[in-house]
Amino acid sequence: MLAAFFAAFAAVFLLELPDKTTALTLVLSTRYRARAVFAGAAVAFVLQAAIAVGLGSAITLLPTRIVAGAVAVLFAIGAVLLIRESLEEPSPEASNGAELRAATPVLKAAGASFVLLFTAEWGDASQVTAIGVAAHYDHPVMVFLGAFLALMVVTTLALVVGRTIRDRVPAHFIQRGAAAVFIVFAIIAAVEAIAG
Template sequence: MTSFLGAFALAFAAVVLVELPDKTMLATLVLSTRYRRRPVLAGAAAAFGVQCVLAVTAGGLLHLLPHRILEATVALLFAVGAVLLFRESVAGGDEQLGAGGPSEPDVSDRRVFGISFGVLFAAEWGDASQLATAGLVARYGQPVATGLGAFLALVGVATLAVLVGKVILRRVPLRLVHRVAAVAFTVFAVVAAVAAVRG
C-alpha cells in the first residue's frame, strides 16, 4: 500500500503532466482573457472539485474488484489515457491561441463563475486526468490523497494558465508535452498490466 504522501505526489505529478498541454489549460487561458481572473479561477476550481470527487468515487468502486481484475482495469484506464494523449500529439499540432476577443468587464462575477464552471466541467469530463485519478485510487487505495493531489494539480495548472499560460505555450511545443505524458501513461499501464499477470 502506497503512503498518503506517495499517492498525493503521484496524483499531483500525473495530473500536472497531463493538464499542462490540455484543453483545460487552453480553455482557462481563453476565459481569463475575456473575463476577470478571480471568478474564472473560482468557477474552474469548483468544476475541478466536482470532477475529482466523481473520479475518486469511480476509483474507489474499482478498488473493490479482485486484484487481477483491478490491475487489468487500471492498465486499461492508463492505456486509454496514453492513446488519447498520443493522438492529440499527432493530430493536435501546436495550437495558436488568439487573444480570445475583447474583454467583457460588465459581466457579473456570478455569471463568469457559472460560465467557467460549465466550460471546465465539460472539458474535464472523461479527460485523461480524470482517468488517471480514478486509476490511481483504484490501484493504491488512497482516495483522499489522490483526490487532493489531483485537485491541487488542476487548480495549479489553471492558475498557471491565467498568469503565464501564453508565455509557456510560446516556449514549449504542445506536441512534446503530449508525447511525454503519453509515455508516462504507457509506463503506468505496463506496470499495472504486469501486476495483473503476476496476480
C-alpha cells in the same frame, strides 16, 4: 499515504499542462476576470476529482463515443462563437476587453467557467489517471487532494499567462487563435467518437 498524493499530483499535472483544459482556461481569462474563472474552475475540479476518486472504474462504463461526440460538439460551438465574436467591430472604449471583463457579473463568469471546464474535463486522461491512482493506492482523500491541487496549479499558470497575453495582444487575435485551437480539439474528439 503521501505516495498517493504525489502520484496523483504528478500524473495529473503533467497530463494537464498541454491539455485542452489549459487552453480553455487561457481563453476564459481573456473574457472574464481571473477570480471568476478561478472560482468556476475550483468548483468544477472539486467535482471532477471527487467523481474520479468516488466512482473509481465506473468511468470506463460510459460510452466513449457519446462522451467524445459531446465534447466535439461543444468545442465546435465554442469555435463558431469565438470566430463570430472576433469579427464583430469592437467599440473604442472596449478594445482591450477590460470593460467586458468588468461588466460581466462574477457569478455569471464563474458559472460559465464552471460549465466549460467541467465539461472539458469529463472523461479526460487526467480524470481516468486519477481513477487509476485511486484504485492502486486505496487512499482516496490523498488522491483527491493531489488531483485537485494539480488541476488548480495548472489553472493558475494558465490565468497568469492569459493575463500577460491579453495585455499585449488584441482581443480579436486571441479569439481567432482560440477558435483554431477549439476546432482542432473538436476534430480530435470527433475522430475519437467515430473511431471509438
